[in-house]
Every structure is written in structure tokens, then in C-alpha cells.
Amino acid sequence: MVVVSIFLLFIFGLLLGSFFNVITIRYKPDDSVFMDLKTIGGRSHCISCSHQLRWFELLPLVSFFFLRGRCRNCKQKLSLQYPLVEFLTGSIFAGIPLFINYFFHFSNTVFFSFTAPWWQYVISIIWVLIFCIFLLMVIVDLKHFIIPNGLNLSLGILGLCYVAILYTVQDTLPLFYDSFIRHYAMMFSFVQNIAISHAVGFFVGGIFFVLLVLITFGRGIGIGDVKLAFALGILLGWPDILLATMLSFIIGGIISGGFVLFGKKHLKERVPFAPFFIAGVCLVVFFGHTIMRGYFSIFGL
Ligand SMILES: [Zn+2]
Known part of the structure; x- marks a missing residue:
């Protein structure tokens, strides 16, 4: 049952992934991401x-390999974005529920026989949607150097829903499991309260980026990044947002430094920040606890 459900979720993700490709390829910065269906509608055709x-x-993933990555008519190379986004969306749908069950110690067998408490499904659905938004943000920011307001707003609302659910069921969750660094969160918090830690995440995470924009006169960090910081602050809460921000600057520094060093980019060139920020968030979500344990083991703690 578990394997079949995961497989079906993966297939559904693949199909949604090809829809994401259509949205992001036809997206223009002036439109809303959830633009009118006229732009989405119409038969698909080769862009060359x-x-x-x-x-x-049009079969997700399969067609790309079957056509060996080229258009059947003009032999023009197809963008690697197609199979990559399809595969990633499939992996989000199949992998995130498994990860959430693992993280919160929920049973996969109970979950996939649909007898788990309702809120476990809500938590999984929220995180699947969050990762889909992350994926769309990264693609759009890489292409257009912009984070659509609709995506930031949706992320903030999902963050609020997640906090509300955690707050409601906190007595049934293991202690400190509202933070991805688990009990290490204790060292950075004065109070153990889910609502307060996520409110602090929202204000501190967001205001740090507001100051950054003021200090750098808006060069480098854009207003979209500030809105993203507020949204991620609600979602992750304190101190997770702190770790995610630090990691995103480390990743951003290394990668942009590498590009400058190898002459692919100039120092003053615009760099999209959302991909680094989201990479930092992914590290915290998937490896936050491991990173903290590794860090403190250096000091023999
Ligand atoms: Zn063609």
C-alpha cells in the first residue's frame, strides 16, 4: 500500500511538474503567477x-528521453528545465510525505492506509505545497530576477496554517519538534511557545533583511527577498530562520565567489537571491538537527 501510494503520488507530481513548466515558461514579470487561463490554455508547441x-x-519525463532531448520536427535542443522540473515535482509529491512522517515519527503504514489523524495529512499537504512554491520561486527568480508577490503571499499563508496546526496539536508532538533543529532550539529561545517562536521568526527574519536593504541601498537584496524573509520567518520560526539565513549567505558567497573567480560573472552583476535562501531553508529542514549536532561535536558537546 505504501509503495503504491508513493508511486501514484510521484506520477501525479510528474504531471503537475509539466504544468509548472508551462506556467514558468509562459510567465512574464508583469503578470500574476496565477495569471488568466488564456495564457495557460492552447495546445503546447515547440518554442523554436x-x-x-x-x-x-507531452508525456512528462518519458518524452524527453524518448525524443533524446530534441524537438521531433526541428531537432532543436529542448531545455533541460522540462525533465528536471518534472522529476523534482514528482520527488516532492512522493518524498515530502515520507520525510514529514520520518521527522515527526508518524507511521507510514497508518498514514497510507488513510487512518492517521486528519492533521497529519494537513501537515504533509502544507509542506508539499510549500516545496512546490519553492520550486516555482527558484525558476522564476533565476529567469527574471523577481519573486512574484503571489508566491510570497501564498508561502506566508501556508506558514500561518502550519503554525496554527502545530499549535493545536502540540501536546501530541514530541517535545521541541516544532523546530527542525529539535532540542538545540532551546539554546536560542527564552520561552518554549510555538506561537511566540514563529512570531519572533517573522519579525527578526524580516527586519534583518529590511536593514540589509537600507545598508546596501537596495543593491543585491531586493524587496522581493525581504518579503520572502518575512514569509520564511513565519514558516520556520526562531531560531530556524536564523540558521537558514546564515546558511544562505554562506552558500551564496561560495557560489557567487566561484562564478566571479572563474570569470562567469562580474562582481557588480545582479544575482538572484531566492535560490540561495531556499537552499539554506532546505538544509535546515532536512539536515538542521544533523548540522547542529555536527557543529557542537566539534567542541566535544
Ligand atoms: Zn521544434
Whole structure:
């Protein structure tokens, strides 16, 4: 049952992933991401030669390999974005519920026989949606150097829903499990209260980025990044947002430094920040506890 459910979720993710490709490829910065369906509608065609695609050229992941990454008509190379985004969306749908069950010690067997408490499904759905938004943000920011307001707002609302659920069921969760660094969160918090820690995350995470914009006169960090920091602050709470911010600056520094060093970019060139920020968040979510344990083991703690 578990394997079948995961497989079906993966397939559903693949299909949604090809829809994400359509949205992000047709997206223009002036529109809303959830633009009117006219732009989305219409038959799919090759962007080089306008050749209308048949059903077997539209199968997620499969078609790309079957066509060896080229258009059947004009032989123009297809963007690697297609299979990559399809695969990532499939992995989000199959992998996130498994990860959430693992993190919170929920049983996969109970979960996938649909007899778990309702809120376990809500937590999984919220995190699947959050990772889909992360994926869309990274693609759009890489292409257009912009984070659509609709995505930041959706992320903030999902963050609020997540905190509300955690707050409601906190007595049934293991202690400190509202933080991805688990009991290490104790060292950074004065009070153990889910609502307070996420409110602090919102204010501290966001205001830090507001100051950053003021100090740098808006160069480097944009207003979209500030809004993202507020949204991530609610979602992650304190002190997770602190760790995510630090990691994103380390990752950003290393990667932009590498690009400058190898002459691929100039120092003053614009760099999209959302991919680094989201990479930092992913590290905290998946490895936060391990990172903290590793860090403190250096000091023999
Ligand atoms: Zn073509």
C-alpha cells in the first residue's frame, strides 16, 4: 500500500511538474503567477518551430528521453528545465510525505492506509505545497530576477496554517519538534511557545533583511527577498530562520565567489537571491538537527 501510494503520488507530481513548466515558461514579470487561463490554455508547441506537440511528445519525463532531448520536427535542443522540473515535482509529491512522517515519527503504514489523524495529512499537504512554491520561486527568480508577490503571499499563508496546526496539536508532538533543529532550539529561545517562536521568526527574519536593504541601498537584496524573509520567518520560526539565513549567505558567497573567480560573472552583476535562501531553508529542514549536532561535536558537546 505504501509503495503504491508513493508511486501514484510521484506520477501525479510528474504531471503537475509539466504544468509548472508551462506556467514558468509562459510567465512574464508583469503578470500574476496565477495569471488568466488564456495564457495557460492552447495546445503546447515547440518554442523554436511552433510545431504542435502530439500526445506522446507531452508525456512528462518519458518524452524527453524518448525524443533524446530534441524537438521531433526541428531537432532543436529542448531545455533541460522540462525533465528536471518534472522529476523534482514528482520527488516532492512522493518524498515530502515520507520525510514529514520520518521527522515527526508518524507511521507510514497508518498514514497510507488513510487512518492517521486528519492533521497529519494537513501537515504533509502544507509542506508539499510549500516545496512546490519553492520550486516555482527558484525558476522564476533565476529567469527574471523577481519573486512574484503571489508566491510570497501564498508561502506566508501556508506558514500561518502550519503554525496554527502545530499549535493545536502540540501536546501530541514530541517535545521541541516544532523546530527542525529539535532540542538545540532551546539554546536560542527564552520561552518554549510555538506561537511566540514563529512570531519572533517573522519579525527578526524580516527586519534583518529590511536593514540589509537600507545598508546596501537596495543593491543585491531586493524587496522581493525581504518579503520572502518575512514569509520564511513565519514558516520556520526562531531560531530556524536564523540558521537558514546564515546558511544562505554562506552558500551564496561560495557560489557567487566561484562564478566571479572563474570569470562567469562580474562582481557588480545582479544575482538572484531566492535560490540561495531556499537552499539554506532546505538544509535546515532536512539536515538542521544533523548540522547542529555536527557543529557542537566539534567542541566535544
Ligand atoms: Zn521544434
